[in-house]
Amino acid sequence: SKTIILKQRPDGKPKTSDFEIIKEGLPSIETGEILLKAKYVSVDPYLRGRMRNEKSYIEPFKINEPIASTVVAEVVESKNDKFSDGDFLTGMLDWKEYQVHTGENLRKINGDNISLSAYLGVLGLTGLTAYFGLKKIGEPKEGETLLVSGAAGAVGSIVGQIGKIKGLRVIGIAGSDEKVTLLKEQLGFDAAINYNTTDDMAAAIKKHAPDGIDVYFDNVGSYTLDAAMENINRFGRVINCGAISLYNETDRPTGPRLETTLVKKSVKMQGFIVRNFEKDFPEGIQQLSTWLKEGKLKHEETIVEGFETIPQAFINLFDGKNKGKMLVKIY
Numbered sequence: 001s002k003t004i005i006l007k008q009r010p011d012g013k014p015k016t017s018d019f020e021i022i023k024e025g026l027p028s029i030e031t032g033e034i035l036l037k038a039k040y041v042s043v044d045p046y047l048r049g050r051m052r053n054e055k056s057y058i059e060p061f062k063i064n065e066p067i068a069s070t071v072v073a074e075v076v077e078s079k080n081d082k083f084s085d086g087d088f089l090t091g092m093l094d095w096k097e098y099q100v101h102t103g104e105n106l107r108k109i110n111g112d113n114i115s116l117s118a119y120l121g122v123l124g125l126t127g128l129t130a131y132f133g134l135k136k137i138g139e140p141k142e143g144e145t146l147l148v149s150g151a152a153g154a155v156g157s158i159v160g161q162i163g164k165i166k167g168l169r170v171i172g173i174a175g176s177d178e179k180v181t182l183l184k185e186q187l188g189f190d191a192a193i194n195y196n197t198t199d200d201m202a203a204a205i206k207k208h209a210p211d212g213i214d215v216y217f218d219n220v221g222s223y224t225l226d227a228a229m230e231n232i233n234r235f236g237r238v239i240n241c242g243a244i245s246l247y248n249e250t251d252r253p254t255g256p257r258l259e260t261t262l263v264k265k266s267v268k269m270q271g272f273i274v275r276n277f278e279k280d281f282p283e284g285i286q287q288l289s290t291w292l293k294e295g296k297l298k299h300e301e302t303i304v305e306g307f308e309t310i311p312q313a314f315i316n317l318f319d320g321k322n323k324g325k326m327l328v329k330i331y
């Protein structure tokens with residue numbers, strides 16, 4: 001069985017040499033335990049934060065210890081009455097092919113025609129982040145204009161589609177022409193901007209939203225946030241979901257240059273972590289799965305294969321190699 005450990009803390013953009021794959025024998029289980037085999041592993045931008053030795057809302061990873069993220073795993077052996085062979089579970093698990101667990105804090109999932117991978121994307125923390133960030137902080141109203149950055153990514157692609165379901169005009173920002181086409185032609189966005197070929201982002205936003213932005217769902221931070229703020233409307237809402245453009249910075253970047261925008265325009269700007277809404281998760285999952293079954297929500301995925309590709313798949317997030325949720329499938 002293979003395990004991926006953090007060999008050293010990345011300096012700037014992570015490299016595969018920051019990780020190490022170690023091989024161990026197959027673990028054995030005792031009474032009350034289950035043996036899990038990983039099936040799908042989620043790679044997420046926030047894991048970069050846990051690779052720094054910094055205090056945050058979640059403990060940093062330790063050197064020479066396994067990385068963990070949300071995983072879908074199959075029970076391959078059980079000495080715990082609550083679980084049987086062939087059950088599928090999801091939750092926070094180590095980057096290990098096989099691991100021993102008690103099952104505590106893991107959720108049983110069943111296929112019910114929705115693929116297992118969806119539980120790491122639209123029906124997992126990704127979908128919940130999009131749903132609650134937009135709903136609770138964005139307070140979207142029909143007829144308003146929503147701008148989303150990181151729009152072709154896991155969270156962003158769902159945010160934009162929920163915006164359309166709620167009757168907003170939706171504009172996305174993403175890193176390639178291919179993604180712009182995906183947003184407009186497959187995911188129903190009204191307009192999309194390729195930030196890599198746009199010199200003046202504030203002007204580009206204005207062109208697509210001449211009446212301004214009412215809600216900005218920010219996944220990238222920095223200059224894009226600046227440009228969005230130049231277009232924000234009175235009583236606008238800004239959702240600080242993430243700031244991926246800054247995660248590999250080694251210096252402490254300056255904050256957005258908001259000047260007096262927040263005051264002059266009575267703008268609300270709020271950050272969050274999805275766990276803040278944990279008590280409402282069942283409602284979120286219910287709504288997201290209904291939309292999924294009704295065909296109102298498409299879940300884009302980029303699935304790469306093989307346990308050993310996990311570190312590279314994670315690194316590829318910072319090069320925008322994914323469309324929708326980036327996952328690793330394990331055989």
Ligand code: NDP
Nearest residue numbers: 045129153154155174175219242243244245272273274320
């Ligand atoms: P994504 O699927 O969006 O993957 C990351 C994407 O970010 C890439 O595909 C890439 O797309 C884009 N990107 C990478 N580098 C840059 C850059 N320098 N500038 C602009 N865009 C860049 O990941 P997630 O959907 O999982 O996460 C999206 C954001 O949401 C992240 O900031 C993450 O930290 C945050 N998040 C926050 C949560 C919370 O609880 N607050 C929970 C989950 C996620 P492109 O080709 O467009 O550049």
